[in-house]
Amino acid sequence: GENVEQHPSTLSVQEGDSAVIxxxxxxxxxxxxxxxxxxxxxxxxxxxxxxxxxxxxxxxRIAVTLNxxxxxxxxxxxxxxxxxxxxxxxxxxDEKLTFGTGTRLTIIP
Amino acid sequence: xxxxxxxxxxLVMGMTNKKSxxxxxxxxxxxxxxxxxxxxxxxxxxxxxxxEKLSINESVPSRFSPExxxxxxxxxxxxxxxxxxxxxxxxxxxxxxxxxxxELFFGEGSRLTVL
Numbered sequence: 501g502e503n504v505e506q507h508p509s510t511l512s513v514q515e516g517d518s519a520v521i522x523x524x525x526x527x528x529x530x531x532x533x534x535x536x537x538x539x540x541x542x543x544x545x546x547x548x549x550x551x552x553x554x555x556x557x558x559x560x561r562i563a564v565t566l567n568x569x570x571x572x573x574x575x576x577x578x579x580x581x582x583x584x585x586x587x588x589x590x591x592x593x594d595e596k597l598t599f600g601t602g603t604r605l606t607i608i609p
Numbered sequence: 610x611x612x613x614x615x616x617x618x619x620l621v622m623g624m625t626n627k628k629s630x631x632x633x634x635x636x637x638x639x640x641x642x643x644x645x646x647x648x649x650x651x652x653x654x655x656x657x658x659x660x661e662k663l664s665i666n667e668s669v670p671s672r673f674s675p676e677x678x679x680x681x682x683x684x685x686x687x688x689x690x691x692x693x694x695x696x697x698x699x700x701x702x703x704x705x706x707x708x709x710x711x712e713l714f715f716g717e718g719s720r721l722t723v724l
Binding site: 531532534542543544545546549550551589593595596597598599600601602 | 649651652665699713715716717718
């Protein structure tokens with residue numbers, strides 16, 4: 501089955517700086533890679549997603565890059581704000597969605 | 610309506626009790642899911658229903674029994690649970706064949722405590 505590794509497990513950045521979270525996956529058949537944000541006590545919510553035939557996708561301050569050959573994908577958040585503080589999960593989909601272990605992002609005002 | 614509604618929000622039960630978690634969506638999605646999430650861990654898939662038929666069971670113990678009465682409703686029946694089953698149970702729905710534009714929508718979850 502699919503195995504998704506995510507790093508780092510915790511990340512603290514100064515407000516206004518950029519944050520990068522990296523994931524690797526094992527199953528070359530995985531074809532869809534979403535990122536979820538989960539605030540404390542809340543549901544996971546999709547923030548951005550990418551298909552395997554696309555290398556990069558951007559939505560305002562958030563971007564995702566995918567290297568299919570190397571089987572890794574990354575989340576980039578620019579100009580971070582306090583409301584970006586949350587746990588972020590990457591995931592890979594091949595018949596079912598497998599989540600990474602999560603990154604707790606803290607934005608320091 | 611882009612909501613997945615779960616009830617109850619909190620549930621405390623003894624190991625001999627029988628209870629049920631309920632999930633409802635009105636987005637016309639034909640795939641529904643149960644996930645279990647322990648503190649500081651990612652969601653773990655338990656069951657997937659596609660077109661009201663059970664398509665994936667991730668080797669979940671039989672003390673958890675899913676039911677999909679129709680395309681909008683998903684239940685999880687609980688019986689003889691153990692304290693280690695205490696967790697947040699998340700329901701989700703999507704169109705079949707998850708992908709860009711066919712994302713997974715999660716409910717707020719039911720927080721279960723087994724005494």
